[in-house]
Amino acid sequence: MYTADTAAHHDHAHGAPRGIMRWLTSTNHKDIGTLYLWFSLFMFFFAGALAMLIRAELFQPGLQLFQPAVFNQLTTMHGLIMIFGAIMPSLVGFANWQVPLMIGASDMAFPRLNNWSFWLLPAAGLLLIATFFVPGGAIAGGWTMYPPLYIQGGVAYDMSILAIHILGISSIMGAINIIVTILNLRAPGMTLMKMPLFVWTWLITAFLLVAVMPVLACAITMLLTDRHFGTHFFDAAGGGDAVMFQHLFWFFGHPEVYIMILPAFGIVSTIIPTFARKPLFGYVSMVYAVASIAFLSFIVWAHHMFTTGMPVGGQLFFMYTTMLIAIPTGVKVFNWVATLWRGSITFETPMLFALAFVFLFTIGGFSGLVLSLVPVDIQLQDTYYVVAHFHYVLFSGSAMAIMGGIYYWLPKWTGHMYDETLGKIHFWLTAIAFNITFFPMHFLGLAGMPRRIPDYALQFADFNMISSLGGFLLGASQLLFLYTVIKCVRGGAPAGNKPWDGADTLEWTQTSPPPYHSFVTPPQIKLVRGRSHANAR
């Protein structure tokens, strides 16, 4: 087995600096990964608190706690912060920790840039959260920022535009860093088709980020100039078109949802083989599936706009391309299930999350397929059915894969085992509460309850109350998650180098926690496809 060269080389003479400067000035992928993960956890709780308020308002019909304007601020900020503050940064945190470890690199390709990508996030987060305290309150036009509402709002709208610009800079630089690391820093022997699938998913995700974040930047810049500099991009009186914003936004927005799910695919594809004690079934087809999902994500965007009155030809085109996505997605689900087939499976917490992911994400994929049908979508667009769909793919998809990944790699990152009992309790609470919260939303949507409205007709009362109760339980269960993570960081049974006997990627050849600088000299790698065995050279 390969043992890392922990002796300091002259270029790596600097160990971990002490105190706050270690975090403020870091050029270490592990420290920066840790920063990303804590930041996203904080934002997860912040946006989660907003969700609790939303569910409290919707507990009963009638206006209970908030005026409609405030309610709209809550939903907008919940969505925006969850997406840009919680899910995306946590996945980048995973990339920071895992990509160099999994490919045998000493660090990210551009360590200083890496630090900048992180420290832009608190700056943007500050701007966003500060909008709650400015005259007129936070932005309330929905996370999708559609004009004309977004053009009419107050100071908060400008702050959010600039915050998103900063987030965009962070994402683009982070993505470039990840791409270059993967293309250029792989250890000798680690050919592209031998990389762990997690690394593959991040390579493709980073490509999506570099391609679509600039288009979002474009769209929000036009919002800004329409607001202040008299342009008419989204104003028909000047020959512009408000729907044009939707095209630009969703050209970013649909790839964005894959940005949030592909790395989650990668995490799940790492966890399942470990606990099924079998190599991932169909590695090559997995790579091609991810690549084709990424390609298709560029030509499906207008499925979010079926009700904007586009020509029938356009509706048909976007309907068919959207349905096509189900094919590579189906390939992935098939491969996960086939990996389990005749495996010798154990059900540790990460595995429970991964299995729940396969099951629940697939439900979300199917509701997506339902929504891709134009006549059906015209009924369901802007109802709670859509809310149900994207929470099945985003919470039980991305977020639960992230939680599974945290449990899976915490022993490696901290050197301690987490508390398995607490982990399992957290899993079951989360999985059950999630379904209580979001499954009824399918029925609400099918019955016609509109989204983003603080009040509703009486016939929706029962399901909403169930959903709110589930929501509160879901929120409370996450406190257990926080407790379990902190407990593990502070101590616990020693993890050893490789607590999971079925794991076979490169990070498990390192100590737990890995040395501050791992793989200072790249390991020589002898590989079985997708499974790395590092050998001493």
Added chain:
Amino acid sequence: MQTHAEHDVYYVPPPSIWPLVGSVALLVLASGFVMLLHKIAAGPYVMALGIGILLVMLFGWFSTVIRESLAGKYSDQVDTSFRWGMVWFIFSEVLFFAGFFGALFYARILAVPWLADAQMLWPGFTAAWPTAGPGVKTVLTPVDAWGLPALNTLILLSSGATVTWAHWGLQKGRQFQLKLGLALTIILGALFISLQIHEYGEAAFTIRDGIYGATFYMLTGFHGFHVMLGAAMLTVIFLRALAGHFTPGRHFAFEAVAWYWHFVDVIWLMLFVFVYWL
């Protein structure tokens, strides 16, 4: 050339304060801009402060990089990283412009004809390009493509040639050709900017004049801004060339800026065809 094995130790820089300074700079800059937009008196000063911090950061960060480069810390592998990094950065810039071009094509090919078809709101509006739209009362006289814009095309294309000529000089070790080529490129870039500003002054319409004014000024404006950035970077490269920083074998900073300059060139060609000419 590397004397070690192909995969040498990859240089990982020590902790650095500059990224944090950069984040503070952007936060201050953004806050100042918001204040400016909402007519709070301190706005411009806060913005200026932000820009100041940003400049300090850029200076500090790039000096460190240059120092490391001169100290020979960057192996061939690091060099390759820089190359990939620049390629992907330019790729993201291409998509930034693609977004604005997308808006131009969408408005011209789809939105304006649709507006003319729907006669309910503005009866009598007919689709034509350029247009300021049915609700903005301006008669648009576009800039004649074969006047200044054509001249500017010539200037920018020549500057692309001079920077390549400078590169040849650098590769063959002719330092004088390098310096002259760079100087010419910068002068041509400055000339382009001046003519562009002149054209803005002469133009018979503003950014407020409907979708034509909006797309025209946004596209040419962002392009002009990128030319200025490119010229600033070329100036740094020129100063570094004077200081003798570049060798025929190792001069990635020069190449990166040259790539960027060519990118700006290509965008201009697209602008010339789709904004000015057709």
